[in-house]
Amino acid sequence: MVAEGAVFTTDRTVSIGTIDGWCNALFDEIAAVERELWLVVVATLVVDVWLTHIGLQHGLHEGNPVMRAAIETFGIAALGLTKVGVLGLAGLTRRQLSEQRGVVVPLGIALPWAGAVVINAALLLSL
Known part of the structure; x- marks a missing residue:
């Protein structure tokens, strides 16, 4: 069973918030x-x-x-x-x-x- 708000991949489940957080952190660093x-x-x-x-x-x-x-x-x-x-x-x-x-x-x-x-x-x- 996959948790709500998660993306299923072939090898593991990754929380959408994690990917979004990583992208936001990357954009914040580049924006600096x-x-x-x-x-x-x-x-x-x-x-x-x-x-x-x-x-x-x-x-x-x-x-x-x-x-x-x-x-x-x-x-x-x-x-x-x-x-x-x-x-x-x-x-x-x-x-x-x-x-x-x-x-x-x-x-x-x-x-x-x-x-x-x-x-x-x-x-x-x-x-």
């Missing part, structure tokens, strides 16, 4: 560094645009076909303006979320942009 995450977002934005610009000067090509066309038409500023637009939209989205859950916004931007910075740096180092 939200300001730093926004700084990482801004830093990765700047570094990604800069490394992309250097890569283009050394004969590399933008991987995103839409951004490639925009850069070819309007220059590297198109990439910077697009990223600033994403940053603005992220800020508006963040305002709609609770203090605890809103941290997913900078985290969701910082991770892929940091990945792009690492890839760009690796490509430039391989030249």
Whole structure:
């Protein structure tokens, strides 16, 4: 027999409150560094645009076909303006979320942009 308010798994029964409590504690810890995450977002934005610009000067090509066309038409500023637009939209989205859950916004931007910075740096180092 499974207790009320519990989830049955193949190997054991886990209280829903336990999972919810763990998630809340994790979000609380991440929310404590939200300001730093926004700084990482801004830093990765700047570094990604800069490394992309250097890569283009050394004969590399933008991987995103839409951004490639925009850069070819309007220059590297198109990439910077697009990223600033994403940053603005992220800020508006963040305002709609609770203090605890809103941290997913900078985290969701910082991770892929940091990945792009690492890839760009690796490509430039391989030249």
